[in-house]
Amino acid sequence: MAGILFIISAPSGSGKSTLVSELRKQVSGIEFAVSWTTRAPRGSEENGREYNFTSREEFERMIAEDVFLEYAEVFGNLYGTARHSLDEARAAGHDLLLDIDVQGAAQVRSRLPEAVSIFVMPPNPTVLRTRLRNRSRAEGVVNEDELFRRLRQASSEIENYEQYGYILVNDVLDRTVAQLEAIVQAERFYRNGEPIAIRSRRVLEVATGCELRNSQERVKPVLEAFGILGNTGQQELKFEEDSDDD
Numbered sequence: 435m436a437g438i439l440f441i442i443s444a445p446s447g448s449g450k451s452t453l454v455s456e457l458r459k460q461v462s463g464i465e466f467a468v469s470w471t472t473r474a475p476r477g478s479e480e481n482g483r484e485y486n487f488t489s490r491e492e493f494e495r496m497i498a499e500d501v502f503l504e505y506a507e508v509f510g511n512l513y514g515t516a517r518h519s520l521d522e523a524r525a526a527g528h529d530l531l532l533d534i535d536v537q538g539a540a541q542v543r544s545r546l547p548e549a550v551s552i553f554v555m556p557p558n559p560t561v562l563r564t565r566l567r568n569r570s571r572a573e574g575v576v577n578e579d580e581l582f583r584r585l586r587q588a589s590s591e592i593e594n595y596e597q598y599g600y601i602l603v604n605d606v607l608d609r610t611v612a613q614l615e616a617i618v619q620a621e622r623f624y625r626n627g628e629p630i631a632i633r634s635r636r637v638l639e640v641a642t643g644c645e646l647r648n649s650q651e652r653v654k655p656v657l658e659a660f661g662i663l664g665n666t667g668q669q670e671l672k673f674e675e676d677s678d679d680d
């Protein structure tokens with residue numbers, strides 16, 4: 435049975451790592467590709483678990499040796515997926531999940547158009563800012579410039595949402611986890627004929643509702659809040675020092 439390649443992208447702080455970690459607890463047979471990065475470890479991150487941490491020099495050597503399926507520069511650091519992650523998952527017949535940015539996702543889609551791509555959005559800039567700040571506090575490093583940079587970058591990433599097959603708006607965590615799980619199960623059903631038992635109809639309905647073509651109603655308020663559709667949200671994008679939401 436051929437494994438399915440899932441790509442998940444999201445603006446930083448949207449909750450993608452949280453969702454992926456919940457998915458991995460609840461769904462078996464899906465591997466997570468540990469990327470290479472030149473950024474420094476954050477909080478409790480461990481080399482080889484969240485990322486393979488390396489130097490820019492070493493990363494550039496790996497690029498020259500064609501080690502990467504895709505790579506991109508994000509927030510001033512290089513990130514890349516090694517080809518062998520895909521080869522190993524394929525050999526084992528496992529599904530593989532890539533947590534990569536919009537540039538990397540475009541590279542993978544052009545090489546492997548059968549990949550299933552999922553874009554996660556935060557509900558609005560205010561929630562995103564709160565999540566970014568809470569995470570930084572939990573990790574003991576609040577860097578306001580970095581927060582500001584990630585918040586500003588969010589809208590330009592969200593503008594790419596139409597390149598993805600499924601859209602999740604990560605508002606209520608449990609619901610978003612259930613939607614992500616439904617997408618994985620539905621794709622296994624469509625591609626491999628894998629049975630999804632009694633809950634099958636509901637699972638397929640949930641996954642279908644997350645497809646890009648069925649997402650307009652859920653996505654519209656997010657685009658408005660980020661100032662991508664109309665001008666209503668432009669004010670919210672201004673990163674003010676406020677204390678009302680955290």
Ligand code: ADP
Nearest residue numbers: 446447448449450451452565569604605606607
């Ligand atoms: P990302 O991987 O997209 O950068 P994280 O998974 O690290 O984001 O989440 C950023 C912060 O938001 C974390 O503190 C996480 O616990 C919190 N978070 C994630 N999803 C939700 C949610 N649906 N509701 C509230 N907080 C969330």
Ligand code: 5GP
Nearest residue numbers: 446469505506508513514515533534535538
């Ligand atoms: P962070 O530094 O917050 O862990 O990740 C920053 C961004 O880099 C996120 O959007 C994340 O998806 C992306 N990223 C992580 N690994 C890779 C990778 O291997 N390739 C690409 N292109 N992006 C990655």
